[in-house]
Amino acid sequence: MGRAVNPEETPLLVLVEGINDEWVLREVLKRGRELMFTPLSEAQVEFRRHSSEVCTRGAEIVRTVSRHYGRFLLVWDYEGSAQQARGVAPSRAQGIVQSQLNTLGMRDRAKAVVIAPELEIWLWSDLDAVAKALGQPRTQIDSLLNALAQKERLTPDAQPKETLKRLASLCNDRADSSLYERITKQAKLDAWLHEHWSFKSLVRALRRWFPLRA
Numbered sequence: 001m002g003r004a005v006n007p008e009e010t011p012l013l014v015l016v017e018g019i020n021d022e023w024v025l026r027e028v029l030k031r032g033r034e035l036m037f038t039p040l041s042e043a044q045v046e047f048r049r050h051s052s053e054v055c056t057r058g059a060e061i062v063r064t065v066s067r068h069y070g071r072f073l074l075v076w077d078y079e080g081s082a083q084q085a086r087g088v089a090p091s092r093a094q095g096i097v098q099s100q101l102n103t104l105g106m107r108d109r110a111k112a113v114v115i116a117p118e119l120e121i122w123l124w125s126d127l128d129a130v131a132k133a134l135g136q137p138r139t140q141i142d143s144l145l146n147a148l149a150q151k152e153r154l155t156p157d158a159q160p161k162e163t164l165k166r167l168a169s170l171c172n173d174r175a176d177s178s179l180y181e182r183i184t185k186q187a188k189l190d191a192w193l194h195e196h197w198s199f200k201s202l203v204r205a206l207r208r209w210f211p212l213r214a
Helices: 019-030 053-065 090-103 127-133 138-152 160-170 177-186 189-195 197-209
Strands: 012-016 045-049 071-077 110-115
Touching: 012 019, 012 053, 019 045, 019 071, 019 177, 053 071, 053 090, 053 110, 071 090, 071 197, 090 110, 110 197, 127 138, 127 177, 138 160, 189 197
Parallel strands: 012 045, 012 071, 071 110
Antiparallel strands: none
């Protein structure tokens, strides 16, 4: 058995689907002061990647480790999820997982967050940040996005992940965790708050759990 984690030492466990999601959230947690919660260092957060199991087995995973962490975040994409396949709406999908957590007595300690359609939609909230992360002028990014929309029917709103992947390729870059981290570092996070209820839901939980100290 592994060493039990002291909740005071590791206040937060985050369940995500993959490494790109992890690096976006790592950066968000570091920038807590901008979002009105106490920033969390890498030593205060543990990430676990569970692919599609975040929405299907997330509550069960939390139950097995509930004594070892202070708080829990479960974050997953609606696009490609089992819930989408069953025709469950995003808000309902999030509510189902949150209810499972609440049943475990975790109402005040665990938060479920589904991102519709997928996490990359947050990154597209600040095109200037995308341009800087790719080392391109904004005008070039706008031109490439127009071309992708016309020639490949790819747009940030409809296909955020695939559009970012294609755009990165056109800029001789890769849509890997390094790019995701660079975009998040450059991004105006207040734009994410204004545009996406999923990000607002996540930040509200962090503000409640880790209030900003004067």
